[in-house]
Amino acid sequence: MRQRTRHAAGSLACCAALLGPAVATAAAAPGHDPARGTLPAGDGWASAAGGTTGGAAAGRDDVRTVRTWDGFRAALAAGGGGPRIIRVVGTIDANAAGCASFEAPGYDFATYLADYDPAVWGYDTPVSGPQEDARAASAANQAAAIKAYVPSDTTIVGVGRNAGITGASLQIKDADNVIVRNLTVESPLDCFPQWDPTDGERGAWNSEYDAAVVHNSTHVWLDHNTFTDGRHPDSSLPRYYGELYQQHDGELDVVRGADLVTVSWNVFEEHGKTMLIGNSDSAGDTDRGRLRVTLHHNLFRGVGERAPRVRFGRVDAYNNHYVVTGTADESYAYSFGIGFESRLVAEKNSFRLPAGIGPGRILKKWSEAPVTAVRNHVNGVPTDLVAAHNAANPDTPLQCGAGWTPELRTRVDHPRAVPGVVRARAGAGRLR
Incomplete structure (x- = not known):
């Protein structure tokens, strides 16, 4: 029976107030075989209401070792719906055949560029016509080939230090009780971004395919993974019509009614729009009261926002x-985005900011919503992030006090210790 965990109500008096004493007990060690590991009790939101065990109870016939993309998708689809374990050996590539293999008849990128050049098409009307239709058909071919749907009661675990998936989008959709651990996940490249001349003053290229997405799923634990743009950072991408030919979407999104998710000991690096929790202000019917997510002991290195x-x-x-490597005018926008009806608690995090970027940039106000941000360190100095934001942005001040106190925590480190602990232990290949 799933046990529900109560959370304290009521707003904190002010942003400078300290939260109650944090639980400092060590997380229970997983079993000797990481594939049989389960989320320790009290370790974030995914431990609530019965916890998260993934495929730990899988029988021998439901443990599969895969080395290819086709084998991986077959393992996800196999079986009678009971617990399963999928062990990934080496790096498997969902796009080994290349983008040309997805092209629909009639699609030609040079013709696409000529047809929708703003000097010809303008900026007032979305693109349409034969080349846009062929682009959309090509995009549908890619989507069918690179998306992998993860069912309930599943553990996916990389074997050893060098296991990973490239060119794919892991879809944890309409599922319950999923664990993903010890994988290096290289963000997929959208082979067919759409040009939208109406997006902003100069238009923009818009891409699809998150590296991983949790969609209307519950009890999900993502642990000791590395999410990266890898061989294809944004800096390597070309420009057309004067705009970046953006071929990346998010690294990890939690959206559309997802709930009870713990994201621990991962690395998120060298990416622009990194993580959405909730993808629309109009999704209250599905998202209100859900989207409960814990993020702890993750390294965010060289990410631009979200x-x-x-x-x-x-x-x-x-x-x-958080290690910020971009500049205020280019790749770094903010870290925490405070959006519609959000209730974020940000405590005991560590930020390393370069010269020219102040702590007032760490929080970004998108909508009126209260936030608790206490006991955080910036460049080794205790810093009130809400006060820093409000001083830098007096016309858009943030409210303090998210109105709830987290209780589902195991190991809690002092923010001075966080950089060393996280650098030493987060990411794929470091699962103990």
């Missing part, structure tokens, strides 16, 4: 380490 951006959810972000 680390995360939150709508609706009660999100507990503690003991994460």
Whole structure:
């Protein structure tokens, strides 16, 4: 029977107030075989209401080792719906045949560029016509080939230090009780971004395919993974019509009614729009009261924004380490996005900011919503992030006090210790 965990109500008096004493007990060690590991009790939102065990109870016939993309998707689809374990050996590539293999008849990128050049098409009307139709058909071919749907009661675990998936989009959709651990996941490249001349003053290229997405799923634990743009950082992408030919979407999104998710000991690196929790202000019917996510002991290195951006959810972000490598005018926009009806608690995180970027940039206000941000360190100095934001942005001040106190925590480190602890232990290949 799933046990529900109560959370304290009531707003904190002010942003400078300290939260109650944090639980400092060590997380229970997983079993000797990481594939049989389960989320320790009290370890974030995914431990509530019965916890998260993934495929730990799988029988021998429901444990599969895969080395290819086709084998991986076959393992996800196999079986009678009971618990399963999928062990990934080496790096499997969902796009080994290349983008040309997805092209629909009649699609030609050079013709696409000529047809929709703003000098010809303008900026007032969305693109349409034969080349846009062929692009959309090509995109549908890619989507069918690179998406992998993860069913309930599943554990996916990388074997050893060098296991990973490239060119794919992991879809944890309409599922319950899923664990993903010890994988290096290289963000897929959208082979067919759409040009939208009406997006902003100069238009924009818009892409699809998150590296992983949790969609209307519950009890999901993502642990000791590395999410990266890898061989294809944004800096390597070309420009057309004067705009970046953006071929990346998010690294990890939690959306559309997803709930009870723990994201721990991962690395998110070298990416632009990294993580959404809630993807629309109009999704209250599905998201209100859900999108409860815990983020702890993750490394966010060289990411531009959305680390995360939150709508609706009660999100507990503690003991994460943020290393900002971009500039204020280019690749770095913000870390925490305060969105519609969000209730973010950000405590005991560590930030390393370069010269020219002040702590007032760490929080970004998108909508009127209260936030608790206490006991955080910036460049080793205790910093009130809400006060820093409000001083830098007096016309858009943030409210303090998210109105709830997280209780589902195991290991909690002092923010001075966070950089060393996280650098040493987060990411794929470091699962103990």
